[in-house]
Amino acid sequence: MIETLLQGLLLGGLYCLFALGQSLMFGVMRLTNTAQGDFIVLASYGAITASTLFAVSPTVAGLILVPIAFVFGYGLQRFVLSGTVGPDPLPSLVVTFGLSIVIQNALLELFSADPRAIESGGLATQSIVLPGGLALGALPLLIFAAAVVCTAALQWLFGRTALGRAFRAVSDDREIAELMGLDSRRIFALATAIAFTVIALAGLFQGLRTTVSPADGPRLLLFAFEAVIIGGMGSFWGTFVGAMVLGLTQQVGFRIDPGWGIWFGHMVFLAVLVVRPQGLFPKTRG
């Protein structure tokens, strides 16, 4: 049972990486990125291409991917999504939904529907043995550590830097922030760029941990979304906790019956929604 719980926590680390980008984009711009999962899958395929085309290790693939993701995110916000930010949720929803379909079909066309994975060179099978005879996978531990680092980094960015203040300002009131001299379009683009670097990491880890196929996007989106809602909007540590809760419930569910694992996670999400709709650690109002 302890092993299931620990595995759940480690799975939560991955879900946290899925969710941080979503939490960031929604927190700054109130923008729901329906293509979150598909961008993660796109990043995975990017890492697969990099590692097969240039025969590099996953670490180097990740180092190549992160700056590309940053620039891509910046451009996406600046040129495609900027017109959709606003009180009406429909344009951003439709545009990102359209992007989701475009990405899925483009990947299907380029890579076919076969599941692919990144060559991890043994990392995926290494494990660390704890006292008491429990063995934890090295890769899941690495992912968990990355999740903690990213969450702490984002929390620090938002709480202690000028850019973080700018993010919070445009999130609270865009017009007043612009009166104070902030260029909201540039700020939004930076937020999206940072969100996409986390997406790139998430994609890299997902491809290392398991296989990816073009249609995986929506499933990952729902996990990211559930983690954000359970944790409470507006708080990165809240998203972290939400991801842990989701990972735990799914692992416990899988243990009880493999067919019901994900269903169990959904039900816990819906239960949180009914009992405490603002999430466990909410910070955003409205």
Added chain:
Amino acid sequence: MTAQVIRSTRASQLALWVSIALVTLAASMPWWAESSWMREFVEIACYFIFAMMWNLLAGYGGMVSIGQQAFFGLGGYLMLMLGNFAGVNPFVAIPLAALAAAAIAVPVSWVAFRLQGGYFAIGTWVIAEVFRLSFANMSLVGGGSGTSLTALRGIPKATRESLTFWTALLCVVASVALVYLFLRSKQGLALLAIRDNEIAAESQGIDVRRMKLAVYVVAAFGGGLAGALYFVGNLRISPDAAFSVNWTAFAIFMVIIGGIGRIEGPIIGALIFWALNKFFSDYGTWYLLGLGLIAIAVTIFFKQGLWGWAQHKLGWSLFPTHRHLSN
């Protein structure tokens, strides 16, 4: 001096007569048309009804949902269970399944309405996934691989196809009429007020929560109707087909292209969708990719859809819901 309230336009009166003629002509199709045309019509009818309901929910109710396929699949499965296990005639089971889907929408709304905006949309998707996973684990209806509608086995093919076609035609006319009359009524006016400014509407005494629930339930009814109808035509159901998010994706496409918040929008959108489907669906992934790109482009450049742009520029209105004053 009194003013008259004019509620129709010349174009709308003409459109009414043309529609009646078209529907009469269509009703005669089983006697002279090929069966593939009728099957195509049934399929487009399901897409269209589903799109009309999505339009009602998003364009008029202000609730953007990516989870309406929950009721589509529910309608299909309930119709199948009534037909296979309760011995109900599947054609009779269609409206019954739709009513059941509408009833289930009430407890679903208790959960779904906890969220707003973009997160409401994804939340409804989660609910649809819960339905899909639940049915995929029910061995009674074939689990993940689905099952067939055996209740129609005894009927000869030609009769079955004609009956399905007429039912589809009836459902299309009924849903257009239902939506149109609803929007022209007092409730429709309340809905428009809510859409424009929820707080102001509430201050005028409109029960916003009840109206939103009403719209959600009506949309669920329509979704269930479309789903039950589709699987009467298809004869085989599976969780992935019934609860696929593609149903909502296509509905969104039709409504966005045609124009959201207008009744003519889904009609135009469905026609364009049918045409694109006919000529380009052989291209598989490229076709879907193209649809996605078109939806993105129209949302960014033609915010009101093609019909909305036409209405704005040319003043056309075939299903007018506004009121003119003349004196």
